[in-house]
Amino acid sequence: MGFNDLLSKVPSGLLVGFAAVGLFSVSSKVISYIRLLLSLFVLGGKDLRKYGKKGTWAVITGASDGIGKEYAIQLAQKGFNLVLVSRTESKLQTLAKEIEQKYAGSAVKCKVLAMDFSKNDDADYAKFKALVDGLDVGILVNNVGQSHSIPVPFILTPKDEVRDIIAINCIATLRVTQLVAPGMVQRKRGLILTMGSFAGWMPTPLLATYSGSKAFLQHWSTALAGELKGSGVDVELVLSYLVTTAMSKVRKTSAMIPSPRSFVKSVLAKIGRSGGAQSIAYTSTPAWSHALMQWWVENTVGFGSALGVNVNKGLHESIRARALRKAAREAKKQ
Numbered sequence: 001m002g003f004n005d006l007l008s009k010v011p012s013g014l015l016v017g018f019a020a021v022g023l024f025s026v027s028s029k030v031i032s033y034i035r036l037l038l039s040l041f042v043l044g045g046k047d048l049r050k051y052g053k054k055g056t057w058a059v060i061t062g063a064s065d066g067i068g069k070e071y072a073i074q075l076a077q078k079g080f081n082l083v084l085v086s087r088t089e090s091k092l093q094t095l096a097k098e099i100e101q102k103y104a105g106s107a108v109k110c111k112v113l114a115m116d117f118s119k120n121d122d123a124d125y126a127k128f129k130a131l132v133d134g135l136d137v138g139i140l141v142n143n144v145g146q147s148h149s150i151p152v153p154f155i156l157t158p159k160d161e162v163r164d165i166i167a168i169n170c171i172a173t174l175r176v177t178q179l180v181a182p183g184m185v186q187r188k189r190g191l192i193l194t195m196g197s198f199a200g201w202m203p204t205p206l207l208a209t210y211s212g213s214k215a216f217l218q219h220w221s222t223a224l225a226g227e228l229k230g231s232g233v234d235v236e237l238v239l240s241y242l243v244t245t246a247m248s249k250v251r252k253t254s255a256m257i258p259s260p261r262s263f264v265k266s267v268l269a270k271i272g273r274s275g276g277a278q279s280i281a282y283t284s285t286p287a288w289s290h291a292l293m294q295w296w297v298e299n300t301v302g303f304g305s306a307l308g309v310n311v312n313k314g315l316h317e318s319i320r321a322r323a324l325r326k327a328a329r330e331a332k333k334q
């Protein structure tokens, strides 16, 4: 029996039903793709002035290097005063001086606080509170983060690496937000950005603790956004694949791996737009190449699928093998 004969035996009502389901499924993908392209290339994000006039403060953690340093520079460019927090006092002082000189025309002011979030020290948080209390903080960027020094199976991960990742990525973000957000709610105005990662969106073998910490931030941030909706305080998790920083150890930019400058530019231009992050609310993947990759993965293999996890595992196994070979070569040289 040929295909046409088989088809003629199927009741016509059932065929119409199948066609309707097919049409619905294809058109929802097409609409989703159009939404993605509009979000990335056509529609703008919220105006940052919504969160405060010039001279309002922005607090940035992990501000002395990489993506955090770029948030500092670009927010200063937009006239925000800055509270810069990270580990190394000298790097913070140099950056603060650079920014105050560069934006002297708009009288941008910087305050710095050197603290090591891995220590989870109450005295440091007391200093942080003393510094931000009384400031009109319009923007908080929870940027500080640590990954594994190289990809490593969970059962071989050093205990202090596990502890530091959780203290820096999760606990610091929660404690800092509890110190800054109440003032924002009182003033009925604010933006809380938190750096997520593709490792938190796609479960990533050999970066299990980092992956889990960023997945934690995803749900925490979206839940907080739900709580604060209508209060005037916007909360957004920012997703990213690789960016050329010390953490990624990638130096050369490419279409898939932007510089911190172009990455942060896309974040600040697209506040409130989902970009590639259509499957979870109050989340944005603003870098165009990251967003396209996310859409295609979600709409083909699926982000939590065994296939996706296995591909990710192979990738990180080969990065680990290369890192171990490099370490062995360097050990031989000494």
Ligand SMILES: NC(=O)c1ccc[n+]([C@@H]2O[C@H](COP(=O)([O-])OP(=O)(O)OC[C@H]3O[C@@H](n4cnc5c(N)ncnc54)[C@H](OP(=O)(O)O)[C@@H]3O)[C@@H](O)[C@H]2O)c1
Pocket: 061, 062, 063, 064, 065, 066, 067, 068, 085, 086, 087, 088, 089, 091, 115, 116, 117, 118, 119, 143, 144, 145, 146, 147, 168, 195, 196, 197, 198, 240, 241, 242, 243, 244, 245, 246, 247, 248
């Ligand atoms: N780069 C990527 O490819 C990528 C991809 C996805 C998500 N992300 C996320 O983006 C965020 C920024 O990453 P990045 O690549 O810009 O990192 P980075 O270049 O390594 O910079 C990290 C910043 O955080 C500070 N810091 C590190 N450990 C600290 C600690 N224990 N206490 C206080 N400050 C500390 C550093 O300060 P010192 O210089 O003083 O140590 C530095 O200013 C992270 O949350 C990361 O997970 C990055």
